[in-house]
Amino acid sequence: MTAAKPIPFLDLKAQQARIAADLRRRLDTVLEHCQFILGPEVRELEEALATFCGAKHCVSVSSGTDALQIAMMAENIGRGDAVFLPAFTYTATAEVPLVLGATPVFVDVDPRTFQIDPAHLTARIEQVLAEGKLRPRALIGVDLFGQPADWPALTDIARRFNLITIDDLAQSFGGSLHGVMLGTQADATATSFFPSKSLGAYGDAGALFTESAERAELYRSLRTHGEGKTRYEVLRTGMNGRMDSIQAAVLLSKLTVFPEELRARERIARIYDQRLGNVVTTPARVPDSSSAWAIYAILLKDGTERDRIQAALKDEGVPTAIYYPRPLHRQPAYQGHHDGAALPVSEDVAQRILALPIHPDLTEADVERICQAVVTASRL
Numbered sequence: 001m002t003a004a005k006p007i008p009f010l011d012l013k014a015q016q017a018r019i020a021a022d023l024r025r026r027l028d029t030v031l032e033h034c035q036f037i038l039g040p041e042v043r044e045l046e047e048a049l050a051t052f053c054g055a056k057h058c059v060s061v062s063s064g065t066d067a068l069q070i071a072m073m074a075e076n077i078g079r080g081d082a083v084f085l086p087a088f089t090y091t092a093t094a095e096v097p098l099v100l101g102a103t104p105v106f107v108d109v110d111p112r113t114f115q116i117d118p119a120h121l122t123a124r125i126e127q128v129l130a131e132g133k134l135r136p137r138a139l140i141g142v143d144l145f146g147q148p149a150d151w152p153a154l155t156d157i158a159r160r161f162n163l164i165t166i167d168d169l170a171q172s173f174g175g176s177l178h179g180v181m182l183g184t185q186a187d188a189t190a191t192s193f194f195p196s197k198s199l200g201a202y203g204d205a206g207a208l209f210t211e212s213a214e215r216a217e218l219y220r221s222l223r224t225h226g227e228g229k230t231r232y233e234v235l236r237t238g239m240n241g242r243m244d245s246i247q248a249a250v251l252l253s254k255l256t257v258f259p260e261e262l263r264a265r266e267r268i269a270r271i272y273d274q275r276l277g278n279v280v281t282t283p284a285r286v287p288d289s290s291s292a293w294a295i296y297a298i299l300l301k302d303g304t305e306r307d308r309i310q311a312a313l314k315d316e317g318v319p320t321a322i323y324y325p326r327p328l329h330r331q332p333a334y335q336g337h338h339d340g341a342a343l344p345v346s347e348d349v350a351q352r353i354l355a356l357p358i359h360p361d362l363t364e365a366d367v368e369r370i371c372q373a374v375v376t377a378s379r380l
């Protein structure tokens with residue numbers, strides 16, 4: 001028996017077909033003016049993104065990782081500073097503090113929403129203070145998989161311990177909390193437009209959002225080698241962190257269909273919730289929020305069941321992914337920087353989690369096929 005054609009985990013070709021004419025027009029304009037870096041599209045995009053998020057300032061940059069780095073450079077985060085972040089996230093969140101000489105302090109996550117656990121965060125800050133070796137400077141709230149972290153709690157903790165708040169929005173651009181688009185919850189918000197994110201470019205790109213004019217000015221300087229009012233005045237050590245006009249053109253075009261894509265992802269998530277809620281553990285919703293559904297992750301009973309179901313789905317042409325098979329404190333690069341605190345939820349979730357396809361170009365038949373395959377595989 002020949003298996004049916006595999007369903008794509010992400011279908012950038014189908015998405016491209018929906019915006020083809022507008023995309024070509026915008027790319028042709030860039031080819032006409034030849035201002036390939038920080039061209040007019042970049043400024044237009046920054047305004048459109050700021051409006052979309054309701055943020056005062058948007059500064060576009062070259063990637064989500066560079067956005068995090070610029071946010072931390074602007075606060076002079078470095079040697080001796082503790083930066084608190086979840087152990088269950090993408091590597092970039094921990095990499096940036098280390099690159100700047102600071103120390104990541106790993107915090108466990110909530111077992112149902114997978115977001116950083118505020119109670120454990122408080123305990124970790126108190127532990128660092130009691131040890132007296134590092135200075136607590138910043139917390140990075142990662143909005144994981146499309147949903148927001150618990151920003152009201154994180155903001156209270158940051159006030160109490162005088163920490164800078166950084167929102168790693170790389171996976172959740174387009175999500176909201178209490179009816180407000182994400183982008184204004186923290187002192188600095190860093191997002192990514194890597195092609196597979198909720199809003200993706202055709203290469204690397206990212207952005208910073210802030211309500212502070214001073215911070216926005218610093219970000220603009222830092223992304224261009226620390227330049228001052230004139231190009232050859234160097235005020236501070238910066239980096240090359242600028243966005244390409246071609247990426248801005250792609251993002252402007254994709255932004256025109258982004259709201260309907262978010263609605264399509266939400267529709268699919270609801271079907272998964274209904275069809276699979278009694279079969280596997282479907283993702284818990286963060287209260288009073290909406291998800292950008294970059295990732296729809298289910299939990300299985302244990303690692304053996306997860307691997308078995310993943311293999312069975314693959315045989316049915318249903319691709320899956322594991323975000324993340326290892327929490328960061330268990331990574332070879334980071335374990336030496338970990339103080340040894342127990343992070344049992346991150347370790348448990350890494351064993352049992354599995355992401356199903358969720359993108360706006362899945363057809364109803366695809367979604368039905370995925371649900372059927374999960375139901376069948378879970379009964380084997």
Ligand SMILES: *Cc1c(COP(=O)(O)O)cnc(C)c1O
Pocket residue numbers: 063064065066089090092093142168170171191192193194204205206
């Ligand atoms: C993708 C991602 C980043 C990094 O973004 P890039 O644009 O790939 O540099 C940072 N944090 C999280 C949580 C991410 O998922």
